[in-house]
Amino acid sequence: MVDLQSQYAKIKETVNTSIQEVLNTSAYINGPLVKEFQSDLEKYLDVKHVIPCANGTDALQIAMMGLGLEQGDEVITADFTFAATVEVIALLKLTPVLVDVEPDTFNIDINALKKAITPKTKAIVPVHLFGQVANMEAVLEIAEEHNLFVIEDNAQAIGADYTFKNGTKQKAGTIGNVGTTSFFPSKNLGCYGDGGAIFTNDDELAHTLRGIVNHGMYTRYYHDVVGVNSRLDSIQAGVLKAKLPLLDSYCEARRNAARFYNNAFANNPNIITPTTSSCNGICETCNCHVFHQYTLQITNGKRDELHKHLLENDIPNAIYYPIALHSQKAYKDSRYNEDDFPVTNKLIKTVISLPMHTELDNEQLSFITNIINNFL
Ligand SMILES: *Cc1c(COP(=O)(O)O)cnc(C)c1O
Numbered sequence: 001m002v003d004l005q006s007q008y009a010k011i012k013e014t015v016n017t018s019i020q021e022v023l024n025t026s027a028y029i030n031g032p033l034v035k036e037f038q039s040d041l042e043k044y045l046d047v048k049h050v051i052p053c054a055n056g057t058d059a060l061q062i063a064m065m066g067l068g069l070e071q072g073d074e075v076i077t078a079d080f081t082f083a084a085t086v087e088v089i090a091l092l093k094l095t096p097v098l099v100d101v102e103p104d105t106f107n108i109d110i111n112a113l114k115k116a117i118t119p120k121t122k123a124i125v126p127v128h129l130f131g132q133v134a135n136m137e138a139v140l141e142i143a144e145e146h147n148l149f150v151i152e153d154n155a156q157a158i159g160a161d162y163t164f165k166n167g168t169k170q171k172a173g174t175i176g177n178v179g180t181t182s183f184f185p186s187k188n189l190g191c192y193g194d195g196g197a198i199f200t201n202d203d204e205l206a207h208t209l210r211g212i213v214n215h216g217m218y219t220r221y222y223h224d225v226v227g228v229n230s231r232l233d234s235i236q237a238g239v240l241k242a243k244l245p246l247l248d249s250y251c252e253a254r255r256n257a258a259r260f261y262n263n264a265f266a267n268n269p270n271i272i273t274p275t276t277s278s279c280n281g282i283c284e285t286c287n288c289h290v291f292h293q294y295t296l297q298i299t300n301g302k303r304d305e306l307h308k309h310l311l312e313n314d315i316p317n318a319i320y321y322p323i324a325l326h327s328q329k330a331y332k333d334s335r336y337n338e339d340d341f342p343v344t345n346k347l348i349k350t351v352i353s354l355p356m357h358t359e360l361d362n363e364q365l366s367f368i369t370n371i372i373n374n375f376l
Contacts, residue, residue, distance in 0.1 A: 001316045002186045006359040011242060018238035031234035037241040041197065044244060047174040049206035051198040052232035053213050056155040056182020059196040061088040062230060063178045064123070066209040067149050069094050073122040077153075078108040079325050080344040081127040085153050086325050095120070098326045100341045104275035106295070107134040109343065114142060123149040126176070128157035130320075130353075131188065131254070131292035132276060133172045136162050140175070150176030154199075156292035158189050159251045163288065173199050178209075183232075183240055188254070188292055189247050191236040253358040254291040257365060261294055261354065264369035270376045272297040293320055294356040302376060303350055309375050315368055318353045
């Protein structure tokens with residue numbers, strides 16, 4: 001699904017130099033590279049504050065802690081996403097409220113979101129699934145009307161741009177009150193271990209978050225709030241500092257692969273290719289979808305057969321996600337009604353994700369697309 005070895009081979013010298021710098025100084029925790037990467041990422045995202053932390057799940061948890069959400073507060077998020085999003089809501093004893101997604105973008109459904117709001121609702125967590133930014137204009141309008149926090153789960157869309165109707169652009173993850181990301185190796189900006197970060201333009205919230213990641217300390221050994229220990233270590237920061245200047249070219253490489261796939265499947269009646277919502281098709285200049293995953297919908301009922309056929313031909317592929325969150329044992333709840341999730345319930349049976357990374361070449365893409373088109 002990814003090819004981290006070929007990617008590393010091309011950047012070996014800069015990454016090794018960065019790692020060697022950490023080894024030479026032994027500044028493994030909170031070394032200068034962490035600050036340098038933080039500041040580079042703030043510039044890249046055009047956001048006032050980046051707070052590095054240990055992983056993308058921690059980032060979500062810390063963001064919710066920093067906003068002062070309390071037991072019983074309802075937090076709305078999408079039913080079709082990785083479990084981390086709903087996991088931290090439940091862990092903090094907040095009440096997760098799962099809603100359906102849109103059939104074309106797989107992102108949170110705005111009408112379902114509106115319907116789910118109650119007097120207890122305190123926050124919305126749009127997930128920019130598979131690399132495409134959710135409908136943030138609508139999410140912000142709803143949040144403003146009902147006085148809700150917006151926490152963007154940007155683990156899959158770092159580097160993507162969101163274009164508002166008036167033409168202004170903002171980087172994914174910097175649009176809501178707070179945004180979070182993951183630097184897990186296979187993410188679009190991946191380190192060589194675990195890593196994550198939180199973004200915000202709110203000075204006061206940034207200060208609160210910086211204390212929470214560090215045991216609730218604002219002055220050394222004075223613990224003002226209950227915090228956690230969540231750090232991005234210096235070696236990971238070194239890897240990320242070396243890779244950040246390449247992120248735009250990585251996004252471009254992913255979009256090129258997506259374009260190849262889209263063209264190859266354009267005339268296949270059994271395949272729905274990914275839709276981009278902020279522009280028509282994958283446009284050349286817009287960066288609204290950075291293709292963390294390239295996900296097809298197979299409409300003739302042969303998704304599972306295709307999955308097997310591809311494995312038999314040594315073509316990696318994956319079902320993201322095979323079970324809706326509202327059906328997971330851990331998150332089942334009598335409040336949910338199956339009729340509320342027609343899209344997710346359909347997607348779990350029709351989606352399949354193909355290899356998607358920065359190193360795909362036309363020969364590989366031809367091989368994959370020919371096998372799929374011949375089978376379907
Ligand atoms: C990967 C991911 C996370 C969690 O990131 P980790 O660094 O693995 O903890 C959270 N949300 C989404 C949507 C993800 O894809």
